[in-house]
Amino acid sequence: MTLDQIITDLQLKVLTEPIDFSSISPTHGYVSDMLSCVMTGAKHQSIWVTLQAHNNIVAVACLLELAAVIITENAQPDAETIKKANEEGITLLSCPQNSFYISGKLWEMGLRDQ
Amino acid sequence: MNNRDTNFDQSPSRFKGKIITDEMAGKITRVEELAYILKISDVMSSSLKTLSPDHSMQDVLVTMRENRISGIPIVDDDSHALLGMVSTEDLIKCLANQDIDANLTKYMSTKLVTVNSFDYLTEALKLFARTGLGRLPVLDENGTLAGILTKGDVTYGLLRALEHDYIEEEVRRYRASHLFEDIESDRSSLILRYTIEHYDFTHGGSASSKIKRALLRLGANAQLARRVGIGIYEAEMNLIIHTTHGGTIHVEIEPHQISVYVWDEGPGIEDVDMAMKPGYSTATEEIRELGFGAGMGLPNIARCADEMDLRSELGKGTHLTMKFFLKGEDVVGEGYTGKGKKETENDA
Numbered sequence: 001m002t003l004d005q006i007i008t009d010l011q012l013k014v015l016t017e018p019i020d021f022s023s024i025s026p027t028h029g030y031v032s033d034m035l036s037c038v039m040t041g042a043k044h045q046s047i048w049v050t051l052q053a054h055n056n057i058v059a060v061a062c063l064l065e066l067a068a069v070i071i072t073e074n075a076q077p078d079a080e081t082i083k084k085a086n087e088e089g090i091t092l093l094s095c096p097q098n099s100f101y102i103s104g105k106l107w108e109m110g111l112r113d114q
Numbered sequence: 115m116n117n118r119d120t121n122f123d124q125s126p127s128r129f130k131g132k133i134i135t136d137e138m139a140g141k142i143t144r145v146e147e148l149a150y151i152l153k154i155s156d157v158m159s160s161s162l163k164t165l166s167p168d169h170s171m172q173d174v175l176v177t178m179r180e181n182r183i184s185g186i187p188i189v190d191d192d193s194h195a196l197l198g199m200v201s202t203e204d205l206i207k208c209l210a211n212q213d214i215d216a217n218l219t220k221y222m223s224t225k226l227v228t229v230n231s232f233d234y235l236t237e238a239l240k241l242f243a244r245t246g247l248g249r250l251p252v253l254d255e256n257g258t259l260a261g262i263l264t265k266g267d268v269t270y271g272l273l274r275a276l277e278h279d280y281i282e283e284e285v286r287r288y289r290a291s292h293l294f295e296d297i298e299s300d301r302s303s304l305i306l307r308y309t310i311e312h313y314d315f316t317h318g319g320s321a322s323s324k325i326k327r328a329l330l331r332l333g334a335n336a337q338l339a340r341r342v343g344i345g346i347y348e349a350e351m352n353l354i355i356h357t358t359h360g361g362t363i364h365v366e367i368e369p370h371q372i373s374v375y376v377w378d379e380g381p382g383i384e385d386v387d388m389a390m391k392p393g394y395s396t397a398t399e400e401i402r403e404l405g406f407g408a409g410m411g412l413p414n415i416a417r418c419a420d421e422m423d424l425r426s427e428l429g430k431g432t433h434l435t436m437k438f439f440l441k442g443e444d445v446v447g448e449g450y451t452g453k454g455k456k457e458t459e460n461d462a
Contacts, residue, residue, distance in 0.1 A: 035351075036410030039344050040417070052405045056351075059319020063326060063343040065336075080316070088323070 001025060001110055003068055003091070006047070010105055012070060012093040015077065016085045024091075026067035029111040031103050035060050042066060047106065049099045055081040062088040072099045148275050154238050155231040157271025158252045158261035164189045167197055167219050171208045174200050174218050185249050187259055188222050196251055196259045198222035228253050231260045235271070238263055291333030294369050294447035304332075304367040304447070310353040312360040315404070321363055322347035332367065332446040338438065342372055345418035345436050348411040349376040355401055357381070361431075369445040374419075374436040383426035390416065390424070 004021035007014065030042035031049040035056060042048055044065040050057065053075035061069050068091040071077065077085075077092060085092050095102060163181045165173060167188055177186055185201045197219075204221040208214060228251045229238050238250060242265060254260040294302050306328060308321035326343035330336070346363065353361040353376065361378030383389050389396075390412050397407025416422050419436035426432040440446060 033405050034408035034410070035405045036348065036408040036414055039348065040410050040414050044340065050405075054315070054404060056315060056318045056405070059323060059347065062323055063319065063340065063347050065340065 003047075006068075006106070006109065007093065009109060010070075010095060010102065012095050015071075015082055015092040015094055016090065019089075019091065021091070024067050026111065029103065029106050029113060031099050033099075039064065047111065049102050049106070051075055051099060053077040053081070055084055057081070058084045058088055058090050058092075061085075061090045066090070068093055070095060070102055072097060072102055145272055145276070148272055149236040149239055150234055152235045152271060152275060153231070154229055154233050154235055154252055154263055155260065157235060157267050157274075158231065158263040159267055160261040162187065162259070162262060164259070165200075165218065166191045167217075167222075169218050170214070171200075171205065171216050171218050171221060172214050174205055175214065178202065178205065185262070187251050187262065188218060189259055194258045196226065196228070196253065198224040199226060199249075199251060201249075226251060229263060230254075235268065238268065242268075287331050287333070290328075290331040291447065292449040293332060295449050302368070306365040306367070308350075308363040308365075310350055310360045310363060312354065312357050314354055314360070318351055318354050319347055321350050325363075325365055329367070329372075329446060333449065334440075334446045335444055338440065338444055341418045342374070342438055345415045345438075346374055346376075348414045348418075349374070349434055349436070351406060352376075352411055353378055355397060355406055357432075367446060369448050370440050372438040372440070372446075374434075374438075376434040376436075377431060379431040380429060382428040382430055383424075383432055384428055386424055386426055 002022045003024040003026060006012070006026070007021055026045055026047045028043045028046040029049065030038060030046045032038050032041065033051050035052070038048060038050075038060055042064055045067045046064070047068050047070060048057075048061065048066050049070045049072060051072055053071050054077070057069055057071075057077070058081060060066075071092060071094045074094065074096045076094070082092060163177055163183060164187045165177060167190065174186060178184065185199055187196055188198045188200060189195065190197055200218055200222045204223065208216060208221045213220075227241060227245050227247060229241060231252045231254045241247070241250060249262055249264045251259055252261040252263050293304065306325060308324070310321060311317075322343050325346055326339045329339040329342060334342075346365070350363060353363070357378040358380045359378070361376060364375040364377075366373045366375075388394050391409070392413045393409040395402075395407040395409035401407045412424065415434070415436060420439045421435075421437035423435040424432070425434075
């Protein structure tokens with residue numbers, strides 16, 4: 001499953017500069033709004049689903065080399081955060097639904113936590 | 115780079131006709147940036163085939179065929195001034211008229227759009243877009259012909275510049291990855307120091323990201339760089355969140371070992387054993403709303419580091435030591451970069 005399919009199927013809004021999403025294949029998923037839990041639990045190349053939209057999510061995603069971050073419930077990162085994400089090559093996506101719904105959809109698509 | 119008109123067709127459509135704001139400037143790609151860095155003289159073709167105005171269209175045909183070019187600047191022999199251009203289109207018109215022996219001045223275009231060799235590439239891109247022309251004569255400071263710029267020259271010039279960027283990073287990596295081989299001593303190490311300000315969430319994670327990048331350049335494998343990065347990130351955030359005046363991160367890199375020292379001058383941890391328990395946190399509600407204070411920071415450090423030592427005294431401050439041991443081909447700075455370093459899957 002590619003990031004491209006995920007973006008299309010879940011109708012996610014791409015907040016960062018578009019890249020070749022079809023070349024990215026997320027291997028796992030992780031949901032949490034606590035950054036240290038993400039640091040502990042998310043595997044690299046994961047999709048991270050969170051309500052957090054402040055600029056530290058980019059540092060976390062970058063250090064873990066996550067495939068993408070889905071920011072739920074229309075939480076909006078500021079321009080500085082998006083700029084930083086572009087610099088670090090991190091894809092930020094957004095959607096109006098909550099984290100439970102998005103995780104359910106990702107699970108339906110075949111993404112797992114392990 | 116803001117507030118500049120970038121209405122040219124090589125620019126992604128999102129910039130078309132828009133004034134670039136600071137926010138958008140952050141999204142400018144390297145190629146767009148290069149268009150503002152490269153001068154037209156950097157990419158133009160300067161070995162030119164020109165003809166003087168006393169030649170015939172037959173000479174134009176021969177020159178084009180022999181040199182495989184599609185446009186010829188017509189230059190005055192004495193003054194070297196650019197008089198006009200003859201393109202394949204002009205030649206076709208002439209052939210249609212069966213007028214091949216005519217003097218070239220009969221068919222040459224004299225209404226020329228030119229660019230200056232000292233202008234930035236972006237000026238040429240704008241002109242290509244606005245005029246639909248395929249080639250632009252380039253004039254130097256004195257107004258004489260210095261070269262020709264085609265869209266192909268632009269593409270080639272940009273690719274060359276991008277390749278240069280790539281090579282530069284490779285060279286940096288190569289040099290750094292051999293650092294300790296090139297410097298002889300009984301014990302060499304590289305020390306990186308970072309000062310972290312209290313409550314500076316804006317730069318949260320930037321020291322750890324920089325350290326991670328440094329390790330990769332030194333030839334560390336990706337998994338080790340990530341592990342060190344995560345450990346230092348947690349320590350960095352602790353300095354931002356929990357200290358009174360911030361603190362210092364000191365990373366000593368040796369080929370076989372990475373030692374990280376993190377210290378601050380207060381307030382100190384009341385109960386170190388409790389602080390090490392997963393889920394225990396003293397963070398305020400405000401901090402928790404930002405997603406910190408899960409009580410996982412110190413346990414995370416313990417998990418990532420091969421050795422961890424935490425000493426704290428209330429009112430005095432906290433000293434944290436993390437050690438990472440590098441074995442076999444995982445050593446850094448001794449030229450092992452990329453050799454046999456496969457990443458294992460499922461490492462966090």
